Amino acid sequence: MKNVLTVMRKEFARFFGDKRLVLGTLILPGLLIFVLYTLMGAAFTDTGEETLTVRVLAPSASFAAYIDALETAAGEEGIGIAFETAEGDEEALLEEVGESFDALLVFDEGFDSLLVPGAPAASRPNVAIYYDSAVTSSLSAYNAAAQLLESWESGMSGLFNINVSAGGDLSTAEEARASYYAMLLPFLILTFLYSGCMGLAPESIAGEKERGTIATLLVTPVRRSELVVGKIVSLSALSALSALSSFIGTFLSLPRLAGGSIGETLAAYSVGQYFALLAVMLSAVLLIVSLISIVSAFARTVKEASAYSVPLMILVMLVGLSSMIFGAADVPAAVFLIPVYNCAQVLAEIFSMRFSALHLFVTLASDLVYIVLLVWVLARMFKSEKVIFNN
C-alpha cells in the first residue's frame, strides 16, 4: 500500500508540477465547454425570443381572424410574429424584405371569396411569401409564416380540431429538461471521461516505456501490481478531475440550452442521485483508464498508444450515442453487466429521473470485477519483457 501511495504521489507531482498540463487538462476543457454552450444557447434563445415582422399586402379577413384567435390563445407570450398591414407598391416592398421587415405576405385579390371547399387546384387563391434566405431572421419569418398558413389551410376543412379545446404536452418543465439531459449528458460525460483519460494514460504508460523510465522502476523491489494500481488509481483520479471540469462547464451552461436556471437544474436531482452519478462516473473512468493503459502498454511510443486508443474511443462514443438515440431504455438487469454500456444506461436513468438502485448495483459490482481483471492483466503485462521491452 505504501508503494502504491508513493507511485500515486509521483504521478500527481508530475501532473500538478506541469502548469501547461493542468491548464490543458483541468481548466480549459470546462471553460471552453462553458463558453461554447453558453454562446450556442444564447444564439438559440435570441432567435427564439425575437419577434419577427411580417408585412401583409392585401390582407385576408379570415386569415386576420385566425391570427387574432391564435394571439388570444397565446396570451402574453404571443406567437412570435407581428403581422403588419403593408401599403404601397409590391415591387417597392420587395426591395425592403430582409431589411425593414422580415417577410412579405401577398394575398391574391379577393382571396376570401375564392376560398371554396373542393375547388380544383387551378382555381384556388394563392398566398405568396417573399423572404431573403441570406438573412437569418427573414428565413425564420418565412418558416414561421409558412407553418401558420399550413395549419390554417389544414384547418379549413373544419372536420375536427387538434388540441384546441383540450389536450397538450403533459410534461412539466423539469421533466422536459430531465429528458433533454438524459439524452445528451451520458454521451457527453463518457466522451469527456475518455478525453481526460486519453490525455494522461498513454503518456504515463507508453511514455515511460518510450523514455526508458519504466525499467528504472522495474529494478526496484516494488511489486508490479503495486506499480499498476498506483498508476491506474492516480490516472483515474486525474482523469476524473478532467472530466469533472468538463462536466461542470456543461452543467453550468446547459440551462442556457435547455431553459431554466442553474439552481433549478441542480435542485431537480436528489443528493442520492448525485452520489450515484459520482459512483458511476468513477466506475467508468477506472474502466476506461484500465483499458487505455492496457492498450498503451502494448504500444512502443505515446503516438502509437494514442493511435491504438482511437478505435476504443469510437466504441465508447458509440455506446454514449446509444443513450442519446434510445434514452434510458427499458432493458433487463442483465444488460447492465455490459461494461461502459451499463454506465451510459445508468447515467441516462439518473438524468431522466428513472433511477434504479438494482441497475446501479449491477453496474458498479460488475465494473469492479472488470477493473480488478484489467488491473491483473496489466500487472501480468508489466512482468512480460516482450511487452515492456518491445521498443
Next chain:
Amino acid sequence: MAEIIRAENVKKTFTLTRKQRLLEKGAKKKVALAGLSFSANEGEIYGLLGPNGAGKTTMLRILATLIRADEGEAYVAGKSVMRDPAGVRASIGFLTSELRLEDFFTPAYLFGFFGRLRGMDDAAIARRREELFSKFGIDSFAEVRVRDLSTGMKQKVSLVVSIIHDPPVVIFDEPTNGLDVLTAKVVTDFLLELKGQGKSILLSTHIFSLVEKLCDRVGVIINGRMAAEGALAEVRGEQSLEDAFFDIYKREVTGR
C-alpha cells in the same frame, strides 16, 4: 571467498523484429546467450568483457531481473533471479544506459522517490542524500530538473539513485560510456571506494583500461559463451589485456 553471483548455463534467445531481421541475414531469432556460466566472488570487482552483441548486457539484465532466462539459473546474494526476483532487486544496485530518469523531476525529488520505493524512511533518505550528493557534487544542481542537466550530471544522478539503498551487490553496465574524463574518473574512483567498503561489483565494459584499473577477475564473453575467465593476470598472461582479448577472440571465432 564466497560466491556472490553465479550464472549456470544461462541461455537466452530473442525473436527479431522485421527490421532486425534485415541486419541478421533474415534469421528470425538471435541467440544472445548460449549457455553462459560464471561466478563472481564477494568483495571483488568482476569485469565482463566482450564486443558489442556478445551478450554482456543481456546477462546483466537477467541478473537484474528485468528479463528472464530461457534456460539455466542465476543467483545473486544467494537469491534466485527466477524464483525470488524481488529479493534480488532488493540486494542490487543496477545501472545501465537503458535505465533513464524522468527528466521532468529534480535529482532531489527522484532520490526521495526511489528511496521510498526501496522502503527507506525520510530520515534514512536524508542521511544518504547528504552523503552521496556531496560526494558527487550533486548539491549544486539538486533542485534543477534532470532535463536541464548535462550528460555527466545525469549519469551522476543515475548512479546515486541506483545505490541509494546501499546494496551489497552493484551491477553496472558500461558505467563510463559517454562521460567526459572528469566524470569518468569520479565513477571509477567511486567503484574502488565501494570495493574498499566490501561491496561486490560486476561491471560490463569494452574499455580494456577500465578493466585493468578496476577488476580483480575477468570474464570474456564472445557469441554468448564464456571464452575465458579468471584473475586478471591469468587472462592477460604476459601481454596486455587488449592483445590477450584479441587472441581469445580470434581463437573463438576462427577456431585457431
